[in-house]
Amino acid sequence: MESIQAVTYPVHFQEKGYTALSNLVTTKNYSTIFILVDENTFEHCYPKFIPNFDTDKPIEVIEIESGEINKNLETCTGVWNAITELGGDRKSLLITLGGGVITDLGGFVASCFKRGIDFVNIPTTLLSMVDASVGGKTGVDLGVLKNQIGLFANPEMVIVDNAYLSTVEEREIKSGTAEIIKYGLTYDIKLFNEVKQNKYLKIKDLIFRSIEIKNEVVLQDPKEQSLRKILNFGHTLGHAIESFYLESEDKENLTHGEAIAIGMVCESYISSKLLGFPSEKVDEVKEVVLSIYNKTNLLQEDFSKIMDLLKHDKKNVNGQVNFVLLNNYEDFKIDCKVPEDLIVESMDFYNN
């Protein structure tokens, strides 16, 4: 499979990635290689990774606890202390091996350690492969507010190897599927149709095309002035719902994909009301979402808390929530203002 050239770095697929990584390490002559994992990726992915990694440099593994709840500054401090104690310097390399928590947090940790060391991302979940591989977003949560602290920083390279997907649960695969649906609805409806027809056999191609789309989008609009905002489809409300479940101790957390799948249903509904997005397509989006994800029961009593969280969305300016909505499939409109009661109505639509 061909590599994809992101702004300043390549995304390599399968075996090709490990050769490129070994070459990078030799060329840059790193002092120490740190590998950031969680307990799951250390158990399941590290044994797949390490035989492929050909280097004589010292390797140190740093393990953090898995889960969005640990994507915070305390965990960063722990990693920074570990790197420091293990003698990390400006010529160290950090390899992240894991899902979005590991790649986002690891990129942030690397970018701020001694004002920046190199890092390489190896996403091991479908979500992190299709979402975090390109774009240069790094960061951690502040309390329940997702990715509130972070910066744009590019890795030296990304390695996408779908062998890692055998290590994750079906629920995680589904979480990543939501992003593929998003690329489909906003940019290339073929992806949506393939997911609809449950063509998971083609997962390798779905991943490649998703990364290709995200890369095209990011190259055209790195700082999210216009086109890149399509990547937020379903995320504006979806993030608020995800944060709400994360902070509700009596409720089970949603995966990122589960939350934004709900967000896409709601935002499709809002699109139909504000922009005339065809209502049969709204129904189609809802149907596909419900064929993949368990129905979540959004409670009326929780709506106001979700609305509060919505107001803290990073994309907001002057207290105004900005949505990207659909005129039609592959046809979007950015910076849409949505009345509060229509947002509430859209959650009712999802529920019923």
Add this chain to the structure above:
Amino acid sequence: MESIQAVTYPVHFQEKGYTALSNLVTTKNYSTIFILVDENTFEHCYPKFIPNFDTDKPIEVIEIESGEINKNLETCTGVWNAITELGGDRKSLLITLGGGVITDLGGFVASCFKRGIDFVNIPTTLLSMVDASVGGKTGVDLGVLKNQIGLFANPEMVIVDNAYLSTVEEREIKSGTAEIIKYGLTYDIKLFNEVKQNKYLKIKDLIFRSIEIKNEVVLQDPKEQSLRKILNFGHTLGHAIESFYLESEDKENLTHGEAIAIGMVCESYISSKLLGFPSEKVDEVKEVVLSIYNKTNLLQEDFSKIMDLLKHDKKNVNGQVNFVLLNNYEDFKIDCKVPEDLIVESMDFYNN
């Protein structure tokens, strides 16, 4: 006084700065202006600043506790939470009003909030004026390790107004003087001679020339590959000594300038042993330093702890400490390896 154009932003002097700031706020149409202060700058500098600042935008003051001990991630988290609670968004502006702790920490906070908001630095101490005005370094300490966490990020502008110097104690003025001495020894000996002759009456000119030098250096070598390393003269050992006093609970902290003044004496001595820097000039450096700063008694028993801290210096690579040393005044050599016992010997030289 003319403004100085740094890489991507201007440094304005005196009244001119406030006009430029008011214009910036109007042009950029910020949503909210946050002003970061500590208890001292809120009491003494804020009242000087605010009558000069002409804007109709909402202003929120965020106060942190003064002191290097608070230049850490916990303080950052507090500021990020405050900005969030006060409704900060991507169109917010953060103005830092204070010494190096405020400007370094504030720049880091702004650069990482929602992946980066604009900031303006208004240094109020001599040290932060001559050292932190240009160069784009932001960051905080990790435990006792200074500036271990941070990144390169440029403010929208810097305002240098020496009216603020009347608000700080003599010890703080002396702390900044050490950086002026550094610019003198490495780049323009006239500055050293003026400090030697105690020409503090010319403080405005000393500040201007110091910023001019730092800017020339940083423009030529923004990423510290070669020339910029002269800015570390006295700092390699000086930082370790500063960290040691910071972590020693039974010892009074040194100011940054006091620590690097010791560092400059030691590194001048090392220069004489390794590069033939004239010994009468070593004596001259020591004499000027001791004429300004109280003698610190470095204890033999503490040398090993200082050496340990030295090994964590950000500039180290492969465990090797790199010094910038002097062949002569205005003539330096970078990346010098120094034997451990010569470092110890240099501290003895300072002591005796």
